[in-house]
Amino acid sequence: xxxxFGRKVLIYLLTFFVAVTIDWLIPRFMPGDPVLSMLGRVGTxxxxxxxxxxxxxxxxxxxxxxxxxxxxxxxxxxxxxxLGVSVYRFPRExxxxxxxxxxxxxxxxxxxxxxxxxxxxxxxxxxxRRKWLDNTILPLGxxxxxxxxxWLAILLAWGLGIxxxxxxxxGAYAFDMAPHWSWRFISSVLHHWxxxxxSLFLVNFGGWAIGMRNVIIYELxxxxxxxxxxxxxxxxxxxxxxxxxxxxxxxTGLALQLGVIVAGALVTEVVFSYPGIGFQLLAAVQxxxxxxxxxxxxxxxxxxxxxxxxxxxxYVIVDPRTRRGMTxxxx
Amino acid sequence: xxxxxxxxxxxxxxxxxxxxxxxxxxxxxxxxLVMAIIGPSFTENDPLSFIHRGVPLxxxxxxxxxxxxxxxxxxxxxxxxxxxxxxxxxxxxxxxLATLIGVIVGFIGGYMGGKTDEGLNMGTNIVLVIPTLAxxxxxxxxxxxxxxxxxxxxIGCTAWPWTARAVxxxxxxxxxxxxxxxxxxxxxxxxxxxxxxIAPNMMSYLLLVFILQFGGATLNAATLDFIGLGPxxxxxxxxxxxHAVAHSALLLDIWWWFIPPGLAITAIVGxxxxxxxxxxxxxxxxxxxx
Numbered sequence: 001x002x003x004x005f006g007r008k009v010l011i012y013l014l015t016f017f018v019a020v021t022i023d024w025l026i027p028r029f030m031p032g033d034p035v036l037s038m039l040g041r042v043g044t045x046x047x048x049x050x051x052x053x054x055x056x057x058x059x060x061x062x063x064x065x066x067x068x069x070x071x072x073x074x075x076x077x078x079x080x081x082x083l084g085v086s087v088y089r090f091p092r093e094x095x096x097x098x099x100x101x102x103x104x105x106x107x108x109x110x111x112x113x114x115x116x117x118x119x120x121x122x123x124x125x126x127x128x129r130r131k132w133l134d135n136t137i138l139p140l141g142x143x144x145x146x147x148x149x150x151w152l153a154i155l156l157a158w159g160l161g162i163x164x165x166x167x168x169x170x171g172a173y174a175f176d177m178a179p180h181w182s183w184r185f186i187s188s189v190l191h192h193w194x195x196x197x198x199s200l201f202l203v204n205f206g207g208w209a210i211g212m213r214n215v216i217i218y219e220l221x222x223x224x225x226x227x228x229x230x231x232x233x234x235x236x237x238x239x240x241x242x243x244x245x246x247x248x249x250x251x252t253g254l255a256l257q258l259g260v261i262v263a264g265a266l267v268t269e270v271v272f273s274y275p276g277i278g279f280q281l282l283a284a285v286q287x288x289x290x291x292x293x294x295x296x297x298x299x300x301x302x303x304x305x306x307x308x309x310x311x312x313x314x315y316v317i318v319d320p321r322t323r324r325g326m327t328x329x330x331x
Numbered sequence: 332x333x334x335x336x337x338x339x340x341x342x343x344x345x346x347x348x349x350x351x352x353x354x355x356x357x358x359x360x361x362x363x364l365v366m367a368i369i370g371p372s373f374t375e376n377d378p379l380s381f382i383h384r385g386v387p388l389x390x391x392x393x394x395x396x397x398x399x400x401x402x403x404x405x406x407x408x409x410x411x412x413x414x415x416x417x418x419x420x421x422x423x424x425x426x427x428l429a430t431l432i433g434v435i436v437g438f439i440g441g442y443m444g445g446k447t448d449e450g451l452n453m454g455t456n457i458v459l460v461i462p463t464l465a466x467x468x469x470x471x472x473x474x475x476x477x478x479x480x481x482x483x484x485x486i487g488c489t490a491w492p493w494t495a496r497a498v499x500x501x502x503x504x505x506x507x508x509x510x511x512x513x514x515x516x517x518x519x520x521x522x523x524x525x526x527x528x529i530a531p532n533m534m535s536y537l538l539l540v541f542i543l544q545f546g547g548a549t550l551n552a553a554t555l556d557f558i559g560l561g562p563x564x565x566x567x568x569x570x571x572x573x574h575a576v577a578h579s580a581l582l583l584d585i586w587w588w589f590i591p592p593g594l595a596i597t598a599i600v601g602x603x604x605x606x607x608x609x610x611x612x613x614x615x616x617x618x619x620x621x
Contacts, residue, residue: 015457026469139605146546146601148553150572151593158581158589169581214608256493259462266464267557271576285472285559293472300465308460 001316008312012305019301023294024074083298084291088283094295097280102299104172104276107193109265112200113254120208121250125243128213129220137209144206149264153199153271160195167195170273196272200265204257211253215246248319255311258304346613353609359602363595367419370412378410378566390587399587402578410566411591417567418549418596421483425548428487430541433494440495441502442525452499459492464554471560479562482555486548494540501536505529535614542607546600553596568592 058064065073077083083094124141127133144152161169173179173188219225219242228238266278273279277296284292348354376382376395383396383404390399390407398408440451466489471477505511506529514524555561556569557576575581575589 011453011456012460014453015460018457019461022466023469026473138608142601142604142608143597146550146599146604147597148550148557148569148572148593150554150557150576151589151597154572154576154581154589154593158586162581162584256459259460259464262462263464263551263554267554270558281468282558285468288472290472293469297465297469300462304462305460 004316005312008309012309015305016301019298020075020078023298024071027290027294028070078298083295086284086292087289088287088292089289094291097292098277098295098299101275101277101280104269104274105265105278105303108196108200108269108274108276109262112197112204112265113261116201116204117208117250117254120205121212121243121247123205124209124212125216125239125246127209128216134213137213141206141210141213144202145210147203147206148267149199149203150267150271152203153196153268156195156199157271168192169195172275192272192274196268196274199268199271200261203264204261207257208250208253211250212246215249216242219243219246248315251311251315251318255308258307262300262304350609350613352605353613356602356604356606356609359598360606363415363599364419366412367415370415371409374406374409374412376406376409378413379405382406387583387585398591399585401574401588402580402583402585407571407587407591410571411568411595413566414568414571414592415595417479417562417565418552418599420479421486421552421567422545422549422599424480424483425486425490425552426541426545428484429490429544429548430494430537432487433491433540433544434498434537436491437495437498437500438502438525441499442506442521442529448499451495455492455495455499458489459496461489463489463551467551467555468558468560471555475563477561477563479565479567482552482562483548486551486555490544490547490551494544497540498533498537501533502529505532535610539607539610539614542603542610546603549596549600568596 081095083098086092086094086097089097124137127137157169160166168174168191172192173185174192177185177188179185216239220238222242222245225238225242228241229235265276266281268274269276269278270282277299280292281296283289284296381403383393383400383406385404387402387404388396388400391397392399396406396408398406398411400407401410436451436455440448440455463486467485470485471482474481511524511528514528519527552561552567553569553572556567557573559573561567561570561573569592571592572589575585580586580588
C-alpha cells in the first residue's frame with residue numbers, strides 16, 4: 001500500500017512541477033510580447049507614460065533578471081501564495097479573485113459529480129440485460145454524453161429559464177441581494193444553482209450510465225457469474241457481485257474524466273454567468289488578464305490533482321487488492 | 332490462404348451490414364459529412380458578413396436565408412455548413428494525431444518493457460492528470476493569431492494519453508501470446524514482428540480508438556471555441572454558440588442561431604459513439620446480440 005501511494009504522490013508532484021513550468025514557460029516563449037500587448041490595451045501614446053508603464057510591467061513580470069532566476073522567483077512567489085495582481089479587477093490580487101470564485105465551483109462540481117456518478121451507475125446496472133430498458137438507455141445515454149456541455153446549458157437556460165420562466169438564468173443569487181444568512185437569500189442561491197447543476201448532472205449521467213452498462217455486461221458474462229448461476233444463486237445476487245466488480249473501472253473512469261468535467265463546468269458557468277472560475281476565466285480571456293488566467297490554470301490543476309488523490313484513497317478502501325500490495329486496476 | 336482471407340473479409344461485411352447500430356451511426360455521420368463537403372457550394376453568402384438588414388429572419392422566411400439570419404444579418408446556413416467543415420477538420424486531424432501519438436507511445440512502451448516503458452508510462456500518467464482544456468486555454472490565450480489547423484494540432488497533442496495507456500495494455504497482452512513467441516523463436520526481426528504479427532491484430536482496436544478520439548477532439552474544439560479561444564478567423568460551430576450567447580440570442584428568442592450548431596455536434600458525436608459500439612460488436616462476436 002505504501003508503494004501504491006508513494007508512486008501516486010510522486011506522479012502528482014511531478015505533474016504539479018510540469019504544470020507550474022508550463023505556466024511559467026508559455027507567457028515567456030510564445031510569439032508576441034505580453035508587456036507590449038498590455039501596453040497596447042492602455043491606449044496612451046505619451047512616451048513618458050508608456051516608458052513608465054513598460055518598466056512597471058517588466059518588473060511585475062520579473063523580466064529584468066536572468067532566465068533561471070525568473071524561474072526560481074516564480075516558484076518562490078507561488079509558494080508564498082502570490083499569484084500577482086489581476087489587471088481587469090485591479091488592484092485585487094489574483095489569489096483573492098480566485099478564492100471568492102471557488103465556493104461556487106465546489107457547490108456546482110461536487111454534487112453534480114457525485115450524484116451523476118452514483119445515479120448513472122445504478123441506472124446503467126439496472127438497465128443492462130433488460131431488453132426494453134436497455135434499448136431506451138443506450139440511445140438516451142449516448143445522446144446525453146455526446147451533448148456539448150454548453151449546448152445543454154443553453155437549451156436549459158432558453159427552455160426552462162426564458163420560455164417557461166421557471167428559473168433565473170444569470171448570477172448566483174438575485175441581483176438586488178448581498179450575501180447574508182437569511183432564508184430568502186439561501187432560497188435565491190438554490191434557485192440560481194438548479195439549472196447549472198442540472199445541465200452538468202445530465203451530461204455526466206449519460207456517460208456513467210453507458211459506462212456501467214457496458215462494463216457490467218462483461219462482468220455478467222465472466223466465469224464467476226456463470227459459476228454462481230450454475231450453483232443456483234438468485235439472479236439478484238449475481239448482479240450484486242457483478243455490480244461491485246464493475247464499480248472499479250468506473251472509479252478509474254471518474255479519475256480520467258475529471259478534467260473533462262471541470263472543462264464542462266467552466267463553459268456551463270459561462271452560459272449562466274455563474275461567478276465561479278469559468279466565469280473569471282472568460283473575463284480574463286476577454287480582458288487579456290494574463291495573471292488571472294495563469295492563476296486559474298494553476299488552480300484548476302491543483303484541484304484536479306487533489307480530486308485524483310481522493311479517488312486513489314477511495315480506491316484503496318474499495319479494492320482490497322491494492323491494500324495487500326497486489327497491483328490493482330490502477331497502475 | 333488467399334481464400335481464407337477473402338472469406339474472412341466477406342464475413343466482416345456481412346455482420347457489418349446486418350448491424351443496426353453501425354448502419355444508423357454511419358448514416359448520420361455521412362449525412363453531415365456530405366453537408367459539410369457540398370453544403371458551402373449552395374450559398375454565395377460569406378458566413379461572417381453582415382448581409383441582411385433589419386429584423387433577423389426566421390428560418391425559411393426568405394429563400395436566400397433558409398436557416399434564418401443572426402442579429403447582425405449574417406446567414407446562419409452559411410455559418411452552419413462552414414462550421415461543419417471546421418468540425419470535421421478538427422475531428423480528423425486532432426483525433427488522428429491523438430491516435431497516432433498514443434499508438435506510438437503505448438506501443439513502444441508495451442513492446443519494449445523495462446526502463447523505456449517505465450519512463451513513457453510516467454510521462455503518460457503525468458499528461459493524463461493535467462486537464463487538457465486548461466493547457467489548451469493557456470496556450471491559445473497567448474497566441475494572437477490562431478488557425479483551425481493549429482487548434483487541431485494542439486488538441487491532438489494533449490488528448491493522446493488514454494490511448495497510449497490502452498494501447499500499452501493491448502500490446503502487453505499480445506506480446507505474450509504464442510504466435511509472437513513462435514515468430515521470435517524463428518528469428519524474425521523486432522520491427523517485422525511488430526508490423527506482421529502484432530499490428531494486424533490491433534487494427535480493429537485502433538479504428539475504435541480513432542472514432543472515440545475524433546468525437547473527443549470535436550467536443551474539445553467546441554469548448555475552446557465557445558470560450559472565445561478558437562480560431563481567430565473563420566467560423567465554427569462552437570463559435571456560433573459563442574456569438575449567439577454573447578449577443579443575447581436567448582433573450583431575443585433567436586433559437587435558430589444556437590440550436591443547429593449544438594444539435595449537429597451532438598448528432599455527429601453521438602452517432603460516432605453508436606458506430607463505435609456497432610463496430611465493436613462486429614469485431615467481437617461475443618458481444619453480438621443473439
